[in-house]
Every structure is written in C-alpha cells, then in structure tokens.
Amino acid sequence: MTFWFTLKEGLKGFKRARLATSISIVSVAFALLLLGLFMVFTANVDRLIGDLRSRIELEVFLEPVIEQSVGMKIASEIALMEGVSDTRFISKADAANRFEKQFGRNIYEVLDTNPLPPSVIIHINEGYRKAASVREIAGRIAAIDGVDEVAYQEDLLQVIDKYIHIVYLISGAFGGILLVIAFILLHNTIRLTILARKDIIQIMKLVGAKEAFIRRPFIVEGLLQGLIGGIIANALLWMAVALSRHYFFEAVVFPYIFFAVLVIVGVLIGIISSKMSVSKYLKAVL
Amino acid sequence: MIEFYNVTYGVDKTPILNNISLRIVKGEFVYLAGASGAGKSTVLSLIYMENLPDEGTVIIDRYSTAKIKQKEIPLLRRRVGVVFQDFRLLMDRTVFENVAFPLRVIGTKSKDIKRKVFRVLAEVNLSHVRNADPAKLSGGEKQRVAIARAVINNPFIVLADEPTGNLDDDSALEIMSIFEKINRQGTAVLMATHNQSLIQRFPHRNLYLNKGYLIKP
Numbered sequence: 132m133t134f135w136f137t138l139k140e141g142l143k144g145f146k147r148a149r150l151a152t153s154i155s156i157v158s159v160a161f162a163l164l165l166l167g168l169f170m171v172f173t174a175n176v177d178r179l180i181g182d183l184r185s186r187i188e189l190e191v192f193l194e195p196v197i198e199q200s201v202g203m204k205i206a207s208e209i210a211l212m213e214g215v216s217d218t219r220f221i222s223k224a225d226a227a228n229r230f231e232k233q234f235g236r237n238i239y240e241v242l243d244t245n246p247l248p249p250s251v252i253i254h255i256n257e258g259y260r261k262a263a264s265v266r267e268i269a270g271r272i273a274a275i276d277g278v279d280e281v282a283y284q285e286d287l288l289q290v291i292d293k294y295i296h297i298v299y300l301i302s303g304a305f306g307g308i309l310l311v312i313a314f315i316l317l318h319n320t321i322r323l324t325i326l327a328r329k330d331i332i333q334i335m336k337l338v339g340a341k342e343a344f345i346r347r348p349f350i351v352e353g354l355l356q357g358l359i360g361g362i363i364a365n366a367l368l369w370m371a372v373a374l375s376r377h378y379f380f381e382a383v384v385f386p387y388i389f390f391a392v393l394v395i396v397g398v399l400i401g402i403i404s405s406k407m408s409v410s411k412y413l414k415a416v417l
Numbered sequence: 418m419i420e421f422y423n424v425t426y427g428v429d430k431t432p433i434l435n436n437i438s439l440r441i442v443k444g445e446f447v448y449l450a451g452a453s454g455a456g457k458s459t460v461l462s463l464i465y466m467e468n469l470p471d472e473g474t475v476i477i478d479r480y481s482t483a484k485i486k487q488k489e490i491p492l493l494r495r496r497v498g499v500v501f502q503d504f505r506l507l508m509d510r511t512v513f514e515n516v517a518f519p520l521r522v523i524g525t526k527s528k529d530i531k532r533k534v535f536r537v538l539a540e541v542n543l544s545h546v547r548n549a550d551p552a553k554l555s556g557g558e559k560q561r562v563a564i565a566r567a568v569i570n571n572p573f574i575v576l577a578d579e580p581t582g583n584l585d586d587d588s589a590l591e592i593m594s595i596f597e598k599i600n601r602q603g604t605a606v607l608m609a610t611h612n613q614s615l616i617q618r619f620p621h622r623n624l625y626l627n628k629g630y631l632i633k634p
Contacts, residue, residue: 136521147509331507337465338519338566339495341488 137344141351148324152356155320159360159400160367162313163393167368169309170389173302178384180295184260189253189269189283195223197249197277205277206251214259214268219252226250248279262288310396317360318404321353325408332412342413349409350402357401361394368393418442419464419574419607424473426459433459435629436473441607443573446600448616449609451626457609460626461576464607465497466490478573495523498567498604502579504559506551506566512538513547516565523570537565541595557588564595574605581612593619 145152191209193202199222206220221229226247227238238245253272255265265288269281325332335345372385419441426434434456441447449457462468463475466482475482480493506515513534520530538544541561551559560580567575577596581589593615600606610616616623625632 136524330505334505334507334518335522336491337494337499337505338522339491339493339570340522341491344522 137347137351140348141355144324144328144348144352145355148327151320151324151327152352155317155324155356156360156363158316158320159313159357159397160363162309162316163361163364163397164367164371166306166309166313166396167364167389167393168371169302169306170392171368171372171383171385173306174384174386174389176298176302180291180298181257183287183291185257187255187260187265187284187288189255189265189272189281191251191253191272191278192280192282193249193251193277194279195246195248199223199249201277202249202251205275208275209251209253209272212268212271214256214264216254216256218254221250221252223247223249260288262292310400313396314400314404317353317357317400318408321349321356321401321405322408322411324352325349325405325412329412332409336413342410345413346406346409349405353401353403353405354398355401356405357397357399358394360401361397364393364397365390418476418478419605420474420476421460421463422474422476424463424470424475426463426468426470433629434463434470437629437631438473439624439631441574441605444600444603444605446596446606446621447608448621448623449607449626450611450613450616450623451609452611454628455626456629457611457626458578461499461578461607461609464574464576465494465499495519495570496572496574498570498572498575500560500563500567500575500577500580502582504551504556504563504583506559506562508550508552510551511548512543512551512554512562515551515562516569519566519570533569534565537569540598541565555588556584557591560584560588560592561595564592564599568599568604572604574607575599577606577608577610579610580608581610581615589615590618 191205193205197205202222203220206218209215210218223245226249227245230236230238230247238247253268255268259265259268262285265283266285269283272278273281332345368389369385372383375383419439421437421439424434424437425432437460449460451457459468463470463482464477466475466477466480466485469482477493478496480489485493507518510518516534516537517530520533525533534547535544538547541564543558543561543565546554546558551562554562560583564575564580575596580596581592584592589612596606596608597619
C-alpha cells in the first residue's frame, strides 16, 4: 500500500510540477551531456597516448661481424625476457634491403661493402611501456654478449611520462567540477519543485505523516528525473559522437559503458539531491 | 485531555503567550476567543506541536512537550484534527482524495479508506461532490471537506482556527452545526474565534485571550 502510494505520488509529482520537472530534466541532461563529452574526450586522449606508447620499439644493434645464427639466438634470448612482447631479427641482408627501401639506393652502389650491422627489433608489453621500465629492459639487453647498442625514443617516453600525470590530474579535476555542476543544477531545480509543493508537505506533516513517508515520493521523483536526464544525455552524446565520426575523426572511441555510467550518475544525483532538498525543507517546518 | 502549565512562548524575544495555564477534558467543547493577534492560533500550534513552549509544559493525551521526541510528533498529530480558516486543501486532488489523505499517510487499506471516506463525507453532506475539484466548491463546502479530513482518523480533539472566518452567515451556521455534531459524538473541540455572535448562539466554555494573557481560565 505505502509502496504503491509512494510510487504513484512520485509519478504524479511529475505531472503536477510539469514546468519545474522539465527544467530539472533538461538541466541534468545538459550537465550529464557535458560530463559524457568530457569522458569521451578523456577516453580518446587515453587511447592516443596508448597508441604512442605502443609504437615505442627498441632496436638492438648487434656487432657487425656476428654470425646470423648467433644473432637469431640473441633475438630468441631477448624474446624470453620479462616485459618483451616480441622480437624480429634483421640480418645484414635485410638491413641492406631496408636501406634501399628507405633511401632508394642499393647500399652496394654507394659503398663497396655492406657496413650495416644485424639488429633485433623489440616490442614491449603494455605494462612496461614507461621510461623507467624500458630503460631497465634496455640495460639488460645491452649486457648480452654480441650486443653493440640499444636504441629507442627515450625522450618521447620521458615526455609522455612527465605530462600524462598532469593530463590525468586536469581530467580528474575537470570531471569532478562537471559532476559538481550537474549536482548543483539538479539540486537547485529539485529544490524548486519541492518549494513549489510546500503546501502538500505542510499538510502531510499536519496529518501526521512521518518524515520518511514524506521524503519517499520526492526521492522517486528525483530518481526519475535523473534517469530521464541520463537517457536524454546518452541520446545527445551518441549523436555528438556519430557526427564527430562522420565529419571529423572516424576513429573516435566511445566505450558503451559510458551509457550506463551517465544513467547511474544521473540517478544517484537525482536521489541524493532530492533527499537533501526535502530533508532540508522538512527541518525548516516542524 | 489537554493541559497547559505556565506556558510562555515568543518569537524573536517578542512574547506571544504569557504564563498560560488551562485544561480541556475529554469530549469538551471550548472556545478560544480574543482579538486578532491575541495568541489564539499560537495556542493551537502548541497543541499540535508546530511550536514548542519556551517555558512551561503542554500535555496532550499521553504526550508532553517536555519529553516528546521529534519522531513522536507525527503520532500525536494523528490523534489531533486541525481545521484552518483558509481550508488548506490539496487543490490538485479531488474531494475524496483530500479526505482520504490522512488515511493514506498511515497506510490504511484502500477498501477501508473508501468505506471511511464515504461515511465521513455523508456526515458533512458532501457525498455528491466526492469526485469534484475543491476549487469548484463554495467556501462552506471547502470547509466541510477540511472538517471531514480532520475527523477521518477519529481524533480525540479537533482544533479549529477561525473556521467560519471566510464564510457567510449561513455557511458559518452550517459549519457550527457540524462541529456540534462531532462534539456530540464524543470528540472534543477547541475553536479559536472572535465571532461573538456564534459564541452566544452555540454556548460552551469560553477561554478569553488578550495580548497573550488568558483572562478567563
């Protein structure tokens, strides 16, 4: 009985304060859309950085006089190292071919002999693509007999490591600010819908309704406002992503979990802010 | 039973009631008379505990302002019916829903709500408008809806704050007869009014307030 009364009252509240409720839903949808856009932006920045890191490869130059079989053995040894994803052995002949592809001239046309050393191209596992880890792997490889030099873009890794924390910090702060904005927007509009119906609260108190009973329909309303706001925000966000993919950048990343995140955030904000608003008002009237 | 023991109440250091002591027994009909601003509404608000006294104690049934907990106030209010001059109806609900509201609040079953509301509406002669919008009713009818809502939970007392203040003479007489009827059924009535002709026409014990002092206890 009480449950159905609560649910019915919550739904009726929608009809009774149509304007305030509509404003509230639009506000939360707008705030959640901003949050969603920011989440998509952050996800894409994250993927971009991941891409950059995945392109990091180490080129291990072996001593020029080394036998091909020994070189291949070194490549196999490196492949078994912790943090190494895969290795590819480049023989002296392969190196000459690469030179020709890169510079358009056969090495033997330029020089009498092939001075290019054999090498091993190394890719690093995802969890080890940081400057310190790569430096440590490079150190271990350099200690192997027959290895002449280990080359990689250490500067790029250091720059990424240095600035990624700042990017995540700014992202976190911005996301937090957007959450606060979403909360304030919904809180204020829900407060208005409650103030618009202060009469019913007063009468409920007058006839002996307990505070929890008075609060429940408003919480149902807040929940519904957050839910609908979240669904609208999702629809708008999906449109924005589709437009971006069509007109700007086809590979925009959009994890579908964001749909659930926005709806859950909307519902939580709706419940918390309606509970806070009505509790505050209930305290004001004895 | 209602008892006031040396009750003083004020707002922002302005005294509204000064050292009031009074007693209303079960089933009694009492007027609380006095000019506007004398403190009549404040006395009523202390009974349904919208306000609590600054000094002294108010005892309502088994509840005392000295001991009552916040969560017990709703339970007290279910034992006290209140009727206001401005009706305080829920204008977005039908007459039936307004009267049913106190029952819904305490979780009464739909079948019982229907039975009780129909009975009370018949007692105040409003059965024919049970599905009407309160805004379309006359002042007298609105006040009868408010009375029906006040008595639906069988309170031991009905507090009426100038219930005829917004009504013409005929409607006022009709409302008074309803209060008389409620009182004959055993419910105490405490009516705040400054309408001397009604007091004379329907004589009962009269408490007179003047500038926050009780003149005739």
